[in-house]
Amino acid sequence: MSEIFKSFIMTYRTSRSLKYGGYFITMLPFFAILMYNGFINSPWDLLYILPLVPAFAGGFICNAIGDADKDPKSKNPVTQGVISVKFLYVIITLLYMLSILFLLLIYTSFASLVSLLLLMLLSVIYSGFKLRLKESIFGPVVASLGFFVLPSVILLAQFNYFSFGTIMLLAGLFIIYFAHEIKHTIIEYKLDLSYDCRTFAVIVGKKNANIAEYISILLGFLFMLTSIYYLLPNSYMVSAYQITTLYVILVFIIFFFLSFLLTVYYGFITKFDQEEDMIYNMLPYIASRTCYITIGLFLLNLPLLVIIFAIWLLFTDKYL
Secondary structure, eight states: HHHHHHHHHHHHHHHTTTTOOOHHHHGGHHHHHHHHTTTTOSSGGGGGTHHHHHHHHHHHHHHHHTTTTTSOTOOOHHTOOOHHHHHHHHHHHHHHHHHHHHHHHHOOHHHHHHHHHHHHHHHHHHSSTTOOOOTTTTTTHHHHIIIHHHHHHHHEEEEEEEOHHHHHHHHHHHHHHHHHHHHHHHHHHHHHHTOOOOEEEEEHHHHHHHHHHHHHHHHHHHHHHHHHHSOOOOOOEEEEEEEEHHHHHHHHHHHHHHHHHHHHHHHHTTTTOSOOOOOHHHHHHHHHHHHOOOOOHHHOOOOOOHHHHHHTTTTTSSSO
8 A cells, every 4th residue: 555655656756746837827828818808707717727737747757757767866756766667657648538538528629629639749759759859959849839838729729719919929938938948958968968868959069059049039039029019909007007018018128138138148158058047047038937927917907016016926936
């Protein structure tokens, strides 16, 4: 009995449970967009997130299995040998079945179901099977699409609401988090190299990986600024304050420019050899998260003081 209990505890660790806030927060502006346009209006609509929880848990367990021979023992319960891989495959199957069941009970859109199945497929081939796209130049593409974009696509597909503004925001999220995943491979370059794990930075080299990250950040910022222009009204009241969209865009142009300048400067002074997350290389992603959350908060028409406090909270902890 104690062995079974221990197996479930280890499964909980491999699924990274209760740590999905950094991924699901990307859905906030899309919930706000749907609410602003009259598609949803109840707290119960948050149940649209429910099918994603077991799907993500299953995906992280797949990642733990796929990384078993390349992770330090302290990092991976599978590498430690304290949990059976066969047991984990059973858990993954049950989690994916539960995810599909939740979606069929809550959603009515076939496109949402297809998007969920695509998310599951990407999570499997990202770390497992012979493809193992994590060890290819496509790794950041798969991670960005699966973790940060498809959850919102699943939600929007339920209402078939894909305006130009939402598409621009989805594209911005994809490109920014593509850059973020490249940064992740840069930070873990030496560890991956020591375990013969050929991630993006290992394949193209640290300097080229940095350049790809910087170009992606710039493109992501442009798409996000475009999404602000098309998603927010031209002028509206927040509490007693009259705010224009152009003013919001100007604020984020300055924020984006400064964050980009600092992260590139940090790249040069470290000779493109970053080994840990610092405020300098995290700022573009903090700026991006501030941007899409701000879009959501403005569309929810919250008091300006609440918006300021909510944005302030973003800076009280490290990004993701």
